[in-house]
């Protein structure tokens with residue numbers, strides 16, 4: 088298969104005016120200038136478009152898509168957690184699947200082809216995987232906080248499930264939910280998944296910070312009441328358990344990291360772990376400013392994610408990575424356009440352990456891409472990508488156009 092476009096932006100290489108992408112067996116085999124394309128047989132002329140690699144959304148909870156606008160911007164993080172627990176308790180499997188699939192369609196319609204998702208219901212997952220063309224990195228969530236809960240048994244069951252199940256495109260990972268909903272022996276057990284990509288919500292709220300560093304506050308109180316042993320709080324820090332269990336490494340994707348201090352940032356940088364920032368969720372909670380400068384200076388791999396629509400006040404919000412890019416761009420005017428695009432492509436691919444496979448157009452990468460209509464000049468291409476609103480023009484995953492799937496969004 089051969090595609091020709093007015094502009095091809097591989098991200099892993101400079102912008103090409105009048106370019107082509109050749110694919111075979113679902114993979115990219117050649118990218119270059121049309122004038123240097125030797126075999127032109129069967130070319131599909133895409134015309135006045137920008138062709139670029141499918142976006143990689145590094146963090147999402149698809150099953151909460153239908154919670155958009157359900158929880159007004161909360162006074163405290165603990166208050167939001169309580170509202171979430173109540174909302175989730177009412178959701179049947181059928182509603183869970185509908186919400187997940189609605190979110191998946193929204194993601195694809197907005198140019199995402201690989202998605203890092205936190206999965207809460209194993210029993211639904213094989214059916215869900217079969218119902219989307221998305222390349223999934225499905226992180227199986229583990230929450231185990233009661234002092235008497237059996238971590239060994241929980242991890243054994245998860246391991247057995249992971250041995251038997253994997254998505255048709257993509258892979259599985261694990262997600263010990265957060266330091267406050269897990270305990271050290273559980274994190275230590277998770278060290279047996281050392282070859283897998285992991286994702287964990289860490290240092291998300293000031294209340295989590297207060298819980299670990301000072302042993303008090305609304306989150307501390309809520310979890311103590313829920314039966315968590317709080318001996319690891321006070322004089323500690325949110326990353327301590329992750330580090331002590333040996334999970335702080337280049338296969339760890341830290342979600343949020345809003346309240347890490349400068350010492351933590353250096354440790355994250357040394358470990359090779361990545362950080363995913365979710366601008367709309369960040370704004371919803373009114374967290375302190377994201378540590379962009381600190382992370383960048385320390386050399387941390389940074390990417391963007393949508394998080395879930397349960398942290399959006401707007402009932403019409405969608406799983407739309409462009410909205411996150413635009414929000415982030417507004418808040419950080421000094422970030423270069425190409426750096427911003429890298430946060431939803433090559434950086435996010437690296438964070439999910441898929442460097443060179445997704446988020447770029449180069450030989451060996453999956454044939455995952457999308458197009459945006461564009462008739463301007465070369466110097467406006469990156470701004471046009473960043474500023475795009477609404478669905479994209481066309482999406483290809485694994486060498487297949489997915490128009491029909493997008494129309495159902």
Ligand SMILES: [Zn+2]
Nearest residue numbers: 288342394395
């Ligand atoms: Zn999340």
